[in-house]
Amino acid sequence: xxxxxxxxxxxxxxxxxxxxxxxxxxxxxxxxxxxxxxxxxxxxxxxxxxxxxxxxxxxxxxxxxxxxxxxxxxxxxxxxxxxxxxxxxxxxxxxxxxxxxxxxxxxxxxxxxxxxxxxxxxxxxxxxxxxxxxxxxxxxxxxxxxxxxxxxxxxxxxxxxxxxxxxxxxxx
Numbered sequence: 001x002x003x004x005x006x007x008x009x010x011x012x013x014x015x016x017x018x019x020x021x022x023x024x025x026x027x028x029x030x031x032x033x034x035x036x037x038x039x040x041x042x043x044x045x046x047x048x049x050x051x052x053x054x055x056x057x058x059x060x061x062x063x064x065x066x067x068x069x070x071x072x073x074x075x076x077x078x079x080x081x082x083x084x085x086x087x088x089x090x091x092x093x094x095x096x097x098x099x100x101x102x103x104x105x106x107x108x109x110x111x112x113x114x115x116x117x118x119x120x121x122x123x124x125x126x127x128x129x130x131x132x133x134x135x136x137x138x139x140x141x142x143x144x145x146x147x148x149x150x151x152x153x154x155x156x157x158x159x160x161x162x163x164x165x166x167x168x169x170x171x172x
Contacts (some may be wrong), residue, residue, distance in 0.1 A: 071146060078127050119149065
């Protein structure tokens with residue numbers, strides 16, 4: 001019996017299996033759950049410590065959806081869909097004038113609550129009908145109607161408001 005040949009075949013099979021597992025693992029890493037924590041100055045909480053309201057995927061998908069068709073610095077003209085930021089703030093009883101937006105990679109950007117009324121900002125979970133993945137701005141992407149307000153929503157300061165990979169909001 002040729003054990004060298006069997007050993008080589010076994011190693012090849014193991015490599016293929018581990019490669020497949022690696023790809024599955026990468027796929028799981030890309031498919032971050034659709035959830036959002038809202039804390040700070042909020043009147044309604046649902047966690048054990050009474051500090052945040054944790055919105056599940058079902059709750060986010062149950063909110064009225066809005067779409068904004070616009071371009072960003074990172075995308076061509078696309079249609080983004082998700083709940084309005086105003087609806088999320090209303091759901092949690094937000095009381096404040098600004099929102100710290102926190103991301104999966106620990107980036108933080110502060111935006112005024114007044115942007116909700118001025119621009120109709122949405123928290124998009126899809127772009128052109130496809131769910132956003134971590135590798136393409138997801139699971140949640142803060143979208144402004146840039147094309148409708150080009151003089152106000154262009155440049156570095158405006159670009160910083162287009163926050164992606166959102167995991168949490170802190171109302172101040």
